[in-house]
Amino acid sequence: MNEYNFTSQVRTVWWEEATDGRAVVHMLDQSLLPQQVVYLQLTHEQQVADAIASLKVRGAPVIGVAAGFGMALALARFLEERTAAQVETTPTEIEAHLSEVGQLLRQTRPTAVNLFWAIERMRHCAQQACKEDASPHHIAAMLKAEAHAIAAEDVQACWQMGLYGAELIADGDTLLTHCNAGALATTGIGTALAPIYMAAHTGKRVHVFVDETRPILQGARLTAWELQQEGVPLTLITDNMAGYFMRQKSIQAIFVGADRIAANGDVANKIGTYSVAVLAHVHQIPLYVVAPCSTIDLELPSGEHIPIEQRKAEEVTTLYGIPIAPMDVAVANPAFDVTPHTYVTAIVTEKGIIRAPYGETLRAICTKN
Numbered sequence: 001m002n003e004y005n006f007t008s009q010v011r012t013v014w015w016e017e018a019t020d021g022r023a024v025v026h027m028l029d030q031s032l033l034p035q036q037v038v039y040l041q042l043t044h045e046q047q048v049a050d051a052i053a054s055l056k057v058r059g060a061p062v063i064g065v066a067a068g069f070g071m072a073l074a075l076a077r078f079l080e081e082r083t084a085a086q087v088e089t090t091p092t093e094i095e096a097h098l099s100e101v102g103q104l105l106r107q108t109r110p111t112a113v114n115l116f117w118a119i120e121r122m123r124h125c126a127q128q129a130c131k132e133d134a135s136p137h138h139i140a141a142m143l144k145a146e147a148h149a150i151a152a153e154d155v156q157a158c159w160q161m162g163l164y165g166a167e168l169i170a171d172g173d174t175l176l177t178h179c180n181a182g183a184l185a186t187t188g189i190g191t192a193l194a195p196i197y198m199a200a201h202t203g204k205r206v207h208v209f210v211d212e213t214r215p216i217l218q219g220a221r222l223t224a225w226e227l228q229q230e231g232v233p234l235t236l237i238t239d240n241m242a243g244y245f246m247r248q249k250s251i252q253a254i255f256v257g258a259d260r261i262a263a264n265g266d267v268a269n270k271i272g273t274y275s276v277a278v279l280a281h282v283h284q285i286p287l288y289v290v291a292p293c294s295t296i297d298l299e300l301p302s303g304e305h306i307p308i309e310q311r312k313a314e315e316v317t318t319l320y321g322i323p324i325a326p327m328d329v330a331v332a333n334p335a336f337d338v339t340p341h342t343y344v345t346a347i348v349t350e351k352g353i354i355r356a357p358y359g360e361t362l363r364a365i366c367t368k369n
């Protein structure tokens with residue numbers, strides 16, 4: 001599909017049948033990076049749900065892909081158990097099972113809309129197959145194909161976002177990114193990092209400032225790691241240094257991803273993105289949000305309706321399990337914030353670059369599957 005030589009060969013989530021034919025979802029455990037590169041082999045949907053909730057797999061697009069494979073795995077496993085027990089399975093039972101699995105996966109993380117989008121897409125696929133009177137094993141095969149399609153479309157979308165977004169990068173630019181919106185957050189070359197990779201590999205000299213991204217350091221652990229693997233020059237900074245470098249005129253543009261974009265262009269992304277956006281606005285630095293259409297939630301009129309995940313206090317009070325704050329201190333830990341569309345210079349999707357006013361264009365080009 002593309003000639004881009006992605007040297008690091010990052011693989012986040014994929015499906016592979018074991019030698020005995022059993023379905024297995026393979027997953028890179030991102031919670032251990034960069035110290036350890038460990039791949040998990042998941043054989044139960046509960047393991048997929050736990051992996052999403054505990055950020056072993058994280059980043060909006062790949063959460064959607066993991067949910068798709070999780071649903072396909074759940075049906076394959078269910079049918080295996082039924083066959084072993086010599087019990088026939090009806091389409092109604094399949095739909096009921098997938099509805100339960102959908103509920104399980106929905107409860108993992110509330111903000112990234114790709115999760116809900118993928119679950120609905122998988123359920124819709126099963127409903128269609130059930131209506132057509134397909135056999136249980138045929139329905140399972142269709143679900144597996146649908147999960148693969150979600151992953152393949154993500155690869156393609158990343159590539160397109162890379163092509164479009166690279167137009168916004170000039171030779172010699174120094175860019176800033178927050179959190180990890182790279183290959184690790186997708187099954188392709190990333191969202192916010194895709195234009196950077198594309199620009200670098202077409203000969204533009206780029207340098208990336210990477211916010212460490214407290215509390216759990218997706219920038220320091222993941223973005224720095226994958227940029228280094230790809231040979232893209234970077235400087236790691238703490239989050240509170242971003243303003244200093246913007247004021248020094250060291251940064252020409254900011255590229256971030258998104259977990260959910262409301263119909264008016266308001267963007268939910270990793271906590272701290274809003275602060276970066278306000279600073280960028282003050283310093284007149286363009287802020288580009290790079291996200292596939294599966295991240296756009298046309299049902300929400302504005303960002304204030306986006307559910308914000310609140311995570312546990314230990315993420316703030318400890319670092320790698322070591323306490324850094326007084327015992328029993330009160331803590332707030334919202335995992336995402338919302339950047340108003342007025343601070344967003346453009347939204348780069350796989351269908352093109354969108355500029356304000358966002359509402360109509362987003363609706364026109366991002367009709368859901």
Ligand SMILES: CSC[C@@H](O)[C@@H](O)C(=O)COP(=O)(O)O
Binds near residue numbers: 058179180181190259
């Ligand atoms: C292409 S990923 C875009 C976003 O999902 C990313 O910027 C982000 O906020 C990820 O948060 P995380 O909590 O690590 O899942």
